[in-house]
Amino acid sequence: MSRTVMLWLVWISLTVPAALFVLAAIVYGGNRSFLLIGKTSNGHHQIELACDACHISVFGGPEVLQDACVRCHGAELKAANDSHPLSKFTDPRNADRTAILDARHCVTCHQEHRPAITRAMGVTLPDDYCFHCHADIGEDRPSHEGLKFTTCASAGCHNFHDNRALYGDFLLKHADEPDQRETPRVVLVEFLKSRKDTIKVPRTLVATDADAPAVHRGDIDVVTAWAGDAHARTGINCSGCHTAKAEPARWIAAPGLETCKTCHADEARTFVEGKHGMRLRDGLMASHDGPLGLFRAAKLAPMTPGEARLPMKMDQTRTSLGCNTCHSAHHYDLATAKVERCAGCHDDTHTKAYFASPHYELFKKEVAGLAPKGSGVSCATCHMPPSETRRPDGSKSVFATHNQNDNLRPNEKMVRSVCGNCHGLQFTLDALADRALIASNFTGLSGVHIESIDWAQRRARERGEHRQ
Amino acid sequence: MKRQTVRVAAAALLASGVTAATAVHAQWFGSKESKGIPLQQVADMLHAVMESDRTVYTQRVVNRLQNEEKVIQADEHFMDKKALPLPAQMFRFGAEKVAEKTKSFSYSLLSLWPVNKQNAPRTAVEKDGLKFVADNKGKNYYGEETLGGKKYYTAVYADVAVSPACVSCHNAHAETPRTDFKLDDVMGGVVIRLPMN
Numbered sequence: 001m002s003r004t005v006m007l008w009l010v011w012i013s014l015t016v017p018a019a020l021f022v023l024a025a026i027v028y029g030g031n032r033s034f035l036l037i038g039k040t041s042n043g044h045h046q047i048e049l050a051c052d053a054c055h056i057s058v059f060g061g062p063e064v065l066q067d068a069c070v071r072c073h074g075a076e077l078k079a080a081n082d083s084h085p086l087s088k089f090t091d092p093r094n095a096d097r098t099a100i101l102d103a104r105h106c107v108t109c110h111q112e113h114r115p116a117i118t119r120a121m122g123v124t125l126p127d128d129y130c131f132h133c134h135a136d137i138g139e140d141r142p143s144h145e146g147l148k149f150t151t152c153a154s155a156g157c158h159n160f161h162d163n164r165a166l167y168g169d170f171l172l173k174h175a176d177e178p179d180q181r182e183t184p185r186v187v188l189v190e191f192l193k194s195r196k197d198t199i200k201v202p203r204t205l206v207a208t209d210a211d212a213p214a215v216h217r218g219d220i221d222v223v224t225a226w227a228g229d230a231h232a233r234t235g236i237n238c239s240g241c242h243t244a245k246a247e248p249a250r251w252i253a254a255p256g257l258e259t260c261k262t263c264h265a266d267e268a269r270t271f272v273e274g275k276h277g278m279r280l281r282d283g284l285m286a287s288h289d290g291p292l293g294l295f296r297a298a299k300l301a302p303m304t305p306g307e308a309r310l311p312m313k314m315d316q317t318r319t320s321l322g323c324n325t326c327h328s329a330h331h332y333d334l335a336t337a338k339v340e341r342c343a344g345c346h347d348d349t350h351t352k353a354y355f356a357s358p359h360y361e362l363f364k365k366e367v368a369g370l371a372p373k374g375s376g377v378s379c380a381t382c383h384m385p386p387s388e389t390r391r392p393d394g395s396k397s398v399f400a401t402h403n404q405n406d407n408l409r410p411n412e413k414m415v416r417s418v419c420g421n422c423h424g425l426q427f428t429l430d431a432l433a434d435r436a437l438i439a440s441n442f443t444g445l446s447g448v449h450i451e452s453i454d455w456a457q458r459r460a461r462e463r464g465e466h467r468q
Numbered sequence: 469m470k471r472q473t474v475r476v477a478a479a480a481l482l483a484s485g486v487t488a489a490t491a492v493h494a495q496w497f498g499s500k501e502s503k504g505i506p507l508q509q510v511a512d513m514l515h516a517v518m519e520s521d522r523t524v525y526t527q528r529v530v531n532r533l534q535n536e537e538k539v540i541q542a543d544e545h546f547m548d549k550k551a552l553p554l555p556a557q558m559f560r561f562g563a564e565k566v567a568e569k570t571k572s573f574s575y576s577l578l579s580l581w582p583v584n585k586q587n588a589p590r591t592a593v594e595k596d597g598l599k600f601v602a603d604n605k606g607k608n609y610y611g612e613e614t615l616g617g618k619k620y621y622t623a624v625y626a627d628v629a630v631s632p633a634c635v636s637c638h639n640a641h642a643e644t645p646r647t648d649f650k651l652d653d654v655m656g657g658v659v660i661r662l663p664m665n
Contacts, residue, residue: 081547085564086567087563087564087567087568090567090571090574091567091574091576092574092615092616092618092620092661092663093576093590093591093594093615093659093661094590095615095616095617095618096590096615096616098616099616140585164548167545169544169545169548170545170548459642460642463642463643464642
């Protein structure tokens with residue numbers, strides 16, 4: 001054999017398996033982190049190994065990615081009354097604008113795997129993006145003349161997508177509110193009160209009613225805990241959660257999300273939309289069935305604090321996040337789930353400062369029975385607030401969203417769902433714009449004044465005069 | 469002789485091929501016809517539907533319930549205020565739905581005196597068209613323009629104050645640049661675009 005032929009053989013026998021290995025990693029999965037072409041953004045890092053969550057097809061450009069973006073984020077953008085929907089940019093009359101900034105595709109502004117240029121909100125575009133279309137804003141709004149293009153999206157002014165708490169009429173409507181409402185609006189409590197008569201509560205169960213087969217009944221503490229808890233109070237027996245609806249009935253030792261969601265559908269749906277449960281969202285696969293049984297289809301493993309990018313407590317690094325992580329089995333104490341459980345893992349400044357904040361004082365009062373239900377402010381009050389949903393029959397329902405990310409980033413999303421329940425708009429916008437105040441968990445007053453309400457009022461006055 | 473025949477036949481074949489191709493091209497691409505129906509007629513037909521729906525919504529829903537019965541308001545922020553969508557919003561929502569379904573036409577409601585500055589004309593044809601329909605009552609404007617490298621047949625139709633609701637709302641709106649609209653005035657225009665290639 002000549003030297004050349006031998007070298008060729010060596011080259012082929014090294015290259016072909018390597019190529020197959022890479023190809024298999026792309027298509028089927030396995031240990032594929034070497035494929036990541038750059039650090040994934042904070043928004044997506046948890047699901048970065050489910051490549052086909054975003055790269056739906058191996059072929060295709062921005063359109064394919066766009067489908068993936070819309071699949072996960074489309075509904076929330078619709079709900080947010082997106083100020084810059086796709087239809088604005090597909091209209092030919094805006095073709096010259098799209099040529100400068102192709103806002104028809106999410107990835108124009110939000111590129112993934114580009115850590116060097118990724119900034120807040122996953123934006124990878126330079127800060128002057130508003131300017132491309134709104135350079136002449138000063139002509140129509142003298143107040144905006146000479147403003148720096150970096151200030152458009154300052155807290156309390158404008159967002160690209162969600163302006164539900166920032167539009168002119170909203171600012172005017174809430175202009176003269178006091179810093180503190182006299183009585184807080186407790187949306188969930190009020191909703192439940194309004195439905196009290198229509199909810200049929202089955203007979204409360206007691207310890208002797210427990211219907212688990214003797215082999216599964218476990219120790220007496222479990223039964224006692226269950227009997228003293230919400231599920232027994234509302235007539236849910238052991239078998240309610242521990243048996244699968246299969247023939248013959250199968251005992252489930254540790255029911256999880258799949259079981260909980262049969263009753264708590266809204267909570268489960270939103271849980272997998274947020275940072276705690278996003279890995280468990282349907283269709284996110286770490287690997288797919290492959291040839292010769294070399295690959296098996298597998299979902300992503302649940303998130304653990306150890307993999308988080310926020311500071312977490314060291315002793316919790318391996319805890320898997322599911323329903324029972326915060327709601328301990330058989331003892332679904334909401335007060336615990338609303339504060340203690342969060343602080344059990346989260347170890348950042350904002351969390352630590354909470355325990356010295358006025359919000360925590362209110363929460364302690366509520367738990368002690370010294371203040372009305374819902375008047376306390378827990379972690380969950382702000383990060384898993386009551387959310388409205390419509391039943392298929394059109395009726396309104398309220399539930400605690402379990403997507404803790406729903407009203408974060410930009411944080412003005414909190415104005416409507418949270419802060420406005422207790423505080424005036426000016427007070428709220430100022431507070432949300434003060435990074436130091438957020439770090440201290442709102443202990444003290446804001447050092448920032450947001451002028452958007454002043455401007456809206458001035459404009460309304462001027463316009464009123466103009467019409468006369 | 470034989471060679472001559474072949475040449476003539478080849479030339480004839482080539483000529484008829486070119487003619488057919490030109491005809492097909494003219495028929496399908498770049499002509500003023502859309503699969504047989506002239507583009508102007510297509511635009512006119514689309515506009516007839518749009519204008520009728522728009523008039524019906526304004527007269528039978530908004531004007532009746534807001535101005536006459538005074539049971540519900542029409543408001544830009546209809547979700548927050550639990551009100552009726554504005555006629556212009558109904559129109560735009562329709563246009564947005566169409567944009568999701570097809571690229572074969574697009575349309576918008578614009579004005580030289582817009583409440584919403586995004587509804588001011590942007591292209592030369594829009595500017596000329598809106599001015600033309602405002603100055604020549606009862607006439608439409610038809611033009612061609614190239615946008616983003618694509619050629620469009622663009623038709624502009626007057627949008628007329630068909631109901632007192634149009635006038636009262638616009639004249640009183642905080643952001644209106646004009647406060648002297650009267651019934652039957654041209655308040656703006658509907659722009660319909662059909663791609664020509």
